[in-house]
Amino acid sequence: MPEGELERLYDAHAAALFAYALQLTRSESEARDVLQEVFMRLARREALPADLRDARAFLLRMTHHAVVDGVRRRESRRRTEDSVSEEPGSMFAPTxxxxxxxxxxxxxxxxxxxxxxxxxxxxxxxxxxxxxxxxxxxxxxxxxxxxxxxxxxxxxxxxxxxxxxxxxx
Amino acid sequence: MNRPAPFDPDADRLEQRMAAQPWRTPPADLKARILANAIAPAPPETRTASRCWRWSDLVWPGPWAWGAVAAAWIAVMAFGFGAEQTARQAGTLANRTPRSPAPVWVNWQQQQAFLAALLEEEPPASRPPAVLRPRSALPPPRFGLYRPFSTVTA
The missing domain is CATH 1.10.10.10 (Winged helix-like DNA-binding domain superfamily/Winged helix DNA-binding domain)
Structure with missing residues (x-):
């Protein structure tokens, strides 16, 4: 996928994907990894599917799969509870x-x-x-x-x- | 930051208030790093590492169990291969030494004669061949209580 197209997708959807990853992982470092993994996978693709009606839903699905893969990888490395990776701090924007x-x-x-x-x-x-x-x-x-x-x-x-x-x- | 949630008349005020809370945005430096990593080609070691991770994902959730099974298979195969090699070598040695049954038989007779001389006995005679006799020629039973069935019932 060309860099310009990747950047456009990042600007349009990265915040939502990051929030969803943050919601599922409850860890900013893991949410960063998930976001990076999603865009790495996107970069390997030629383009988004031609018949795609909702790019956001497609990217959210990719994010979900990246989170699941990350959990499996973590589990295979160390058998720890989800709460161990939990980082203190709010998931919402400061006010x-x-x-x-x-x-x-x-x-x-x-x-x-x-x-x-x-x-x-x-x-x-x-x-x-x-x-x-x-x-x-x-x-x-x-x-x-x-x-x-x-x-x-x-x-x-x-x-x-x-x-x-x-x-x- | 996200798409505004569409108005849902069934949603209560709590849901509406929750939906209005904005999430944290990704750090500003993340975009450049992610795009640079996504565009850059993966080095070979990274490809190998990711391949290894795929293997570990494949055997998840019991990598130790799968490893033990693989080790057992390797041990069985190594044992089988070793046994086959040993049998092959033994076969080769047997082929090399010429088979000579006659000297072995002569040696055995000499040993028997030597043993008999030592024990001052006659050497063991060869066993007479078994003679097939008809059933009627067999000796009667040793116990003398045998009576035909007809005499018992009469």
Whole structure:
């Protein structure tokens, strides 16, 4: 793939891919590695598939596979829990508003409590605005499974964020 | 930074508020590094390393178990090869030494005679050949209680 095309794809999608990788890995260094792996794979391709309707969904799928490959590689190297690689620090952009900062901190903590499969669906629905059909296609699930994982995830977030939720309701 | 989430009337306020939170953006220096690495050709050792990683991925999640199986196979093959070589060498030696059954038989008879002389006995006579006799010529049973079945039931 030509360098100009790679740069265009980076400018358009890197932030979303990085956020998704950060959501799944909960580690900035691993999210960097995932982003690099995705663009290395893209560079090896001649071009994006001609019949591609949504480049973002395609790249999110590549990111998901890169995360899974990274987890498998890590597991084969060392048998450690996912939490060991977790780095402290918020996953969200910093803000000067203390209320917003507190909410983001609580939200990041609540997201960490979700299982990875629910976290992936919640992220794709909330922050990427994908439909359940698109999420199902991306994660190779049935739409019903995607919807139920989202519902379970949201219910758990609501429970964990109940004090804040009551405040803002 | 991301695409704005489409308005969903079913989403409650918490979901809307969560969706409005912006994620951290990738560090500024990452773009140049990623693009430079993506464009640069992979060095040979990197290709080898990635190939090794693919192998390790293939045998995941039990690389030690697969390694043990491979080692066992290699040991069995080495043992089989060694046994075959030994048999081949033995066959070669046997082919080299001419077979001479007559001197062996003569030696054996001489040894038997020597042993008999030592023990002051006659040398063992050769066993007479077995003679096939008809069944009627066989000796009767040693116990004398045999009676025909007809006499028992009568």
């Amino acid at each position: 000067s508003d203390p209320d917003e900062a507190a909410f983001r901190e609580s939200l990041a903590g609540a997201l960490r409590e979700l299982p990875p499969d629910q976290r992936a669906v919640v992220h794709l629905k909330l922050w990427e605005g994908l439909t359940f059909d698109q999420i199902a296609q991306l994660l190779e699930l049935s739409p019903n499974t995607a919807a139920s994982r989202y519902r379970y995830g949201i219910d758990k977030l609501r429970t964990l964020l109940r004090p804040l939720y009551q405040e803002i309701r």
